Amino acid sequence: MTPADWFIAVMWLALTAYVLLGGADFGGGFWDLLAGGTERGSEQRALINHSIGPVWEANHVWLIFVIVLCWTGFPGVFASVASTMYIPLTLVALGIIARGAAFAFRKASTESGHRRMYGAAFASSSVVTPFFLGTVAGGIASGRTPLGIAEGGLITSWVNPTSALGGVLAVAVAAYLAAVFLCADARREGKAELAEVFRRKALGTAVVTGVVALAGIGVLHADAPRLYAGLVGRGIGVIAVSALGGVVSLLLLLTRRYLLSRIAAAVAVAALLWGWAVAQYPLVLLPDTTIAEAAAQPAVLRVSLWVILVGALVLLPSLWWMFSLFQRGSSEERTRTGSE
Helix, strand or coil: CCHHHHHHHHHHHHHHHHHHHHHHHHHHHHHHHCCCCCCCCHHHHHHHHHHHCCCHHHHHHHHHHHHHHHHHHCHHHHHHHHHHCHHHHHHHHHHHHHHHHHHHHHHHCCCHHHHHHHHHHHHHHHHHHHHHHHHHHHHHHCCCCCCCCCCCCCCCCCCCHHHHHHHHHHHHHHHHHHHHHHHHHHHHCCCHHHHHHHHHHHHHHHHHHHHHHHHHHHHHHHHCHHHHHHHHCCCHHHHHHHHHHHHHHHHHHHCCCHHHHHHHHHHHHHHHHHHHHHHHCCEEECCCEEHHHHCCCHHHHHHHHHHHHHHHHHHHHHHHHHHHHHCCCCHHHHHHHHHC
8 A cells, every 4th residue: 555545544544533423523513403392302311411521522522634635635635625615614614613602501500591502503503514424425426526626516515416415424423423322322321211212212213324325326327337337346345344233233222232233333434425435536636636646745644644643642542431431430420520
């Protein structure tokens, strides 16, 4: 593998981390939106707050990391995507800002009216943000973001069937990940009834996500034939892993084996993302921009890779320790610790 190949592999690993962790985070906001009224949904919202509160901000580190890697290693690609997709990317940025601010203000507010207002902003932006991220992915995957400053259509690049599929699938996947993760969190908190609530949500979302994915086959065949050919060609093995992971996750949910279901769901989503990468390789932008052509100078890539390695030796153990600490103790203990 060339330095450019290693670089984009690292970038894709970081994107996978964001899709899994940030996706579950966004999905928590989705279920916050559908939890019900103030009283009826209070227990669900409390679990969601406890689950994402200490770690949700760390999830966006992966998105920032991906952006910096793209800017450093593939500056032409960064410029092309940022200029062509500036409308949905601006909406994504606004959604992330509104979501974070609303989440913090809701916890600090004492008046019920303010809490409802901030809660609505948090929940709605949790749906809007992954949707527009999905539209960007769909526009890139369908070849509507060619190399060059604003060479793609400023509207048609993200308002098209593949982008719509990407947006809906992003929201559905986020909701499924969150529901599966929250099942295990509820059981760890000793709330069996709440675990059953999220189990039913996860099962229903699994069906919806499967229907969207199956319908997407026809959409890609008609609207993104090159991507479709790659997925059913060289990418078919990875896509099969994704489908198998989804089925296994569903079966584990049915038998209430929540921790293993988490792992299977993560495999299913990660394999779907890597299936796209394999299907498009060695192109980084359709129709004909290869990874080698778009990459920065090899010296830049090598130095950046060494810097990434050193940073990973510090960051990854810290993140692992943070998640491990959060998995211990009761929600009451974490709440008391956070307020001190």
